[in-house]
Amino acid sequence: MAFGPHLLLATLEGLVTAAVLALTALGLSLVFGVMRIVNVAHGEFFMLGAVLAWAITTVVSGNPAIGFALALVLSPLIVGAIAWVAERLVLRRIEYNPEATIVATIGLLYIIQQLALTFYGPEARPVTPPFNIRIQLPWFGYSGYKLSIIAASALLLLATWFVLTRTRIGLVMRATQYDRETAQAFGIPVGRVYGAVFALGAMLAAIAAVLIVPIQQAHYLMGLDPLLLSFIVVIIGGLGSLRGTVVAALLIGVSDGIISVFFSPTLAKIIATLVVAMVLVFRPQGLFGTAAK
């Protein structure tokens, strides 16, 4: 294959990675931005989303598109409910203390992971894509499903942006993010906002997992990579910044795709980690974050 088409293929692969990464990292970034806590269990919500997608598509027989559509709706809802319960039972009781939250979410990570191992097993299991269409470009054919992942993620990111910037719920979330105490003094039930944001963050990770699982397979240890990459993305983009998250996900995802195709996936990870180190040294608040005052 000539260089141009090869580059296009690598870019498309990178865009798929970036799309899923942006959704996952956005969940992590929202939780940090509004609640000021680091959720180490975020990758496990991603894994749960994928495992539940497998379970739902396995139960629903017939047209794979129906099972997949159900998984796309039910899996994030179930994961969101689990996250909400975890927030009420654990994080609220430790009053969102940053250090205690890290330890608590590490505990949550192991609990979810081991429950998945117990009830789902150690195997990697495939989920059938909802459709198998091949888009024929002049130089090569490309999966229509992968292109639909990019489109679906872009739509969801736009919807999240719309909710955050153009609705009352978004205004309440932003006010809570900027000043929790003053938000309470104006009637905002901060505890309920925190519960909703934690659930929403987990749901975004679960949606990302459902979208990617027909390509990757569901496995009980699959949460680690998205967690690490999400941290890389939110550090580069700036914690709590939606725009930064999307730009950083594109940067990491597309460069990962191109470097992996032309050189090696290991080199892609080395470069991503180096970029994080540089950002931490020269712009600790991230590309679009606000410096702490």
Place this chain on the structure above:
Amino acid sequence: MSAVLTVARLDCFYGEVQVLHGLDLELRKGEVLCLLGRNGAGKTTTLKAIMGLVRAQAGSIRLGERELTQLPAHEVPRAGVAYVPQGRRLFAELTVAENIEIGLMARGKGVSTREAVLDLFPVLRERLKQRSGTLSGGEQQMLAMARALCIEPEVLLLDEPTEGLMPSIIARIRETVGRLRGLGVSTILVEQRVDAVLPVADRVAFIENGRNRETVDVARLREDPALIRRYVGVG
């Protein structure tokens, strides 16, 4: 005059440190009650305790017949108490319009309240789309008051609203407080500066070491400046 807000034997702590020691206070309908005292006397803590932002360990805070100490903090503004914190505490990244919208949300007030509040501070009408963090100090203070007034409160708590402002803005704030009194709003005003208090207050409560040492009418204070020297150290 009947009491609209009654604070009785209030104890509050920051961690292990007791800040309020059985504080008593009575705010009458339509009056401006000023809390005067040195730094660290417990004035701001009193306001925060009324708002539920600092939990009362003992004592009671009653708005009319309603006990506030048992309410979660976000229910206090819904009960009709509005707060203008020290340093304004605007949502600096939000626009002027969004800050006002937050104020309106607390008690579900609508366009007519918004327009009435903007009529009080016309300069804000010209800045609705501006980020509040970029306003001048005086405009920020007006926005902080406007946001609180969107609650249409029965009780307004003002924590050092004139701090660091130009005399013309201070006069404007005094005028607004006076106008609110005419509308029946009861106000607790925390101030460090005695000269900022006397023209606007009806009574003054001297707070010292977390206790209300004495509450006096402003007329008596004018006759006996020694009181100010005793509790505030100036006069």
